[in-house]
Each structure stands twice: as structure tokens, then as C-alpha cells.
Amino acid sequence: MIKLIVGNKGAGKTKTLINMANEAVKNSKGNVVVVEKGLKMTYDIDHAARLVDTEEYKIEGFATLQGFLAGLMAGNYDITDIFVDATLKIGGQDKEELAAMIDRLAGLAQEHKVEMAFTISCDIADLPETLKGYVI
Numbered sequence: 158m159i160k161l162i163v164g165n166k167g168a169g170k171t172k173t174l175i176n177m178a179n180e181a182v183k184n185s186k187g188n189v190v191v192v193e194k195g196l197k198m199t200y201d202i203d204h205a206a207r208l209v210d211t212e213e214y215k216i217e218g219f220a221t222l223q224g225f226l227a228g229l230m231a232g233n234y235d236i237t238d239i240f241v242d243a244t245l246k247i248g249g250q251d252k253e254e255l256a257a258m259i260d261r262l263a264g265l266a267q268e269h270k271v272e273m274a275f276t277i278s279c280d281i282a283d284l285p286e287t288l289k290g291y292v293i
Contacts, residue, residue, distance in 0.1 A: 159262060160273070160291060160293045161275050161277050161284075161291040162274060162276045162293060165279065170277075170278065174191075174240050175201045181240075183203075187235040187236060187237035189239075190206065193241075194242070194246050194247050211247050216247055222241075223261055226241070226262060236269075238271065238274075239272070239273045244276060245277060246278075252283065256284075256287050256288050260287065
């Protein structure tokens with residue numbers, strides 16, 4: 158299942174993601190992964206979660222991000238939750254490419270029983286219609 162946390166800058170998206178990730182760590186019987194651009198959440202995320210910096214792995218663009226997330230799932234069948242902060246900073250501003258990536262990841266997430274959440278920094282009206290069903 159995929160969830161999108163959408164709002165303009167300063168709307169509290171990252172705080173929501175942090176709370177969701179920490180709650181997942183408490184309740185998960187597997188591994189929780191938090192992906193971000195730069196290590197800004199080091200002290201906010203429970204130490205039991207795996208914190209991944211996209212800059213360290215040179216992740217840029219939605220295709221690369223999708224491949225990276227799929228690789229995480231392929232390499233570790235115990236992942237139950239993946240949280241991605243600053244999705245547009247990592248992937249770019251093309252909302253149609255974002256929608257295509259989310260569509261592909263939705264199938265993978267369902268197949269591998271992984272919960273995924275992404276923060277999207279924009280107005281909900283700017284999202285393609287196909288993404289609006291994922292917004293929480």
C-alpha cells in the first residue's frame with residue numbers, strides 16, 4: 158500500500174512521516190527503512206529504523222529512485238515499511254513521472270506486502286488525478 162503525504166512547504170509533512178516511521182518501528186515484525194536526501198532526521202527517527210541518504214548513493218530522478226527502492230525490497234524480504242522524504246527533491250518536479258513511478262511501486266508494494274509513504278511538497282491540486290487516491 159502506498160500513502161502520499163502532500164502539502165506545501167511548512168505543512169508538517171516531514172513531522173508526519175517521522176511519526177509514522179517511529180510508529181512502524183514499534184509495531185513492525187520486520188525492518189523499517191527511511192529514505193531521505195541528506196541526513197536531517199538522524200536524531201528524529203528511532204535507531205531501529207534503517208536511515209538511508211540518497212546523496213550517498215547518488216540517487217537522482219524517479220527511475221533511479223524506483224530502482225533503488227525495488228532493490229531494497231529485493232535485497233531484504235524482511236522490509237515491512239519504507240518511508241521517503243522530499244520525494245520531489247530526489248526525483249524531480251515532473252508530476253507525470255512521479256505518477257508513473259508510484260504506479261509501478263504500488264504493484265511491487267502489494268506483491269511484497271510493503272507499506273510505503275512519500276512526502277510530496279506541492280499543492281494537492283497540482284497532482285495528477287491518478288495520485289489523488291493515495292493522499293492521506
